[in-house]
Amino acid sequence: MVADLERILAVLSLDIPAVRTVATTLLLDGKRDDAFRRARDELFAAWRAAGLSGIPGPGASS
Numbered sequence: 001m002v003a004d005l006e007r008i009l010a011v012l013s014l015d016i017p018a019v020r021t022v023a024t025t026l027l028l029d030g031k032r033d034d035a036f037r038r039a040r041d042e043l044f045a046a047w048r049a050a051g052l053s054g055i056p057g058p059g060a061s062s
Contacts, residue, residue, distance in 0.1 A: 006052045013050065018042040 013019065021039035025032060047055045 010047065010052065013043065013046050016043065016046055018046070 018039035021035060022043055024030065025036045025039075030036070044055050044057070
């Protein structure tokens with residue numbers, strides 16, 4: 001049940017702007033610069049705020 005809820009919350013987070021930056025960088029094998037790291041940290045923060053477990057904290061390695 002928890003795993004299912006985590007998947008649902010992760011999908012719902014796809015609507016935040018940071019996801020576009022992270023997805024584009026990862027899909028196009030782009031440069032993981034400061035903009036990428038800020039977007040990644042924002043996405044992780046959204047997941048943590050939603051209660052997902054196992055999400056790295058701010059400043060996690062790229």
